[in-house]
Amino acid sequence: MFDFDLSHDILLFLQQHPNTKEMHIIRHLQNLGRLPQGALQTDLGLFRCHFLVFNALYRLRQKGFTERTFKLAISALYIEYDDGFVFEQQGSAQSPDKADPLADFYLDLGQLNQTDCYDVQQLLSRFWQRMIAPHSLLDEEKQAALAVLELEGGVDFSTIKQQYRRLAMQHHPDRGGDQEKLVAINQAMQCLQAHYTP
Numbered sequence: 001m002f003d004f005d006l007s008h009d010i011l012l013f014l015q016q017h018p019n020t021k022e023m024h025i026i027r028h029l030q031n032l033g034r035l036p037q038g039a040l041q042t043d044l045g046l047f048r049c050h051f052l053v054f055n056a057l058y059r060l061r062q063k064g065f066t067e068r069t070f071k072l073a074i075s076a077l078y079i080e081y082d083d084g085f086v087f088e089q090q091g092s093a094q095s096p097d098k099a100d101p102l103a104d105f106y107l108d109l110g111q112l113n114q115t116d117c118y119d120v121q122q123l124l125s126r127f128w129q130r131m132i133a134p135h136s137l138l139d140e141e142k143q144a145a146l147a148v149l150e151l152e153g154g155v156d157f158s159t160i161k162q163q164y165r166r167l168a169m170q171h172h173p174d175r176g177g178d179q180e181k182l183v184a185i186n187q188a189m190q191c192l193q194a195h196y197t198p
Contacts, residue, residue: 018080
């Protein structure tokens with residue numbers, strides 16, 4: 001029921017509504033019959049709708065960059081489509097999905113297919129724990145993530161990104177690395193992004 005491509009319908013919507021929110025996109029897709037009307041009534045349905053929308057958004061962002069036709073800014077608070085954006089000269093701009101753990105997550109359909117009700121409950125539980133966790137627990141989480149990236153406190157986010165890229169390349173399975181280590185590195189980077197970016 002959920003395993004289909006929403007990118008064409010979302011692109012048409014963004015061309016008409018260049019500054020929008022995820023919920024507006026979901027409502028539009030429901031009105032088109034592309035997402036079930038009751039899909040948001042369960043945690044798993046909400047996760048699947050969110051995942052499919054963000055999978056399509058990240059693929060569209062890459063398409064716009066590759067074809068040099070539009071720019072797409074994606075965040076939890078807004079989605080911004082810009083077809084008047086002037087791209088830098090060929091080869092001088094980096095792919096928007098380079099070293100982006102969120103893009104990696106949403107572009108991997110295995111994450112959608114392997115996530116069940118229990119997994120969604122765990123994600124929500126971790127989210128709420130972070131929201132109400134004492135500051136010291138957040139610091140412990142940050143230090144643990146830095147340790148995974150073989151760093152210590154006091155580093156800036158630029159240094160973290162450089163180290164992340166180095167370790168991700170080193171441990172990538174295509175280069176003979178360990179998949180589990182790469183997953184830990186990606187999770188650590190996601191954690192640190194939450195700590196270092198507003």
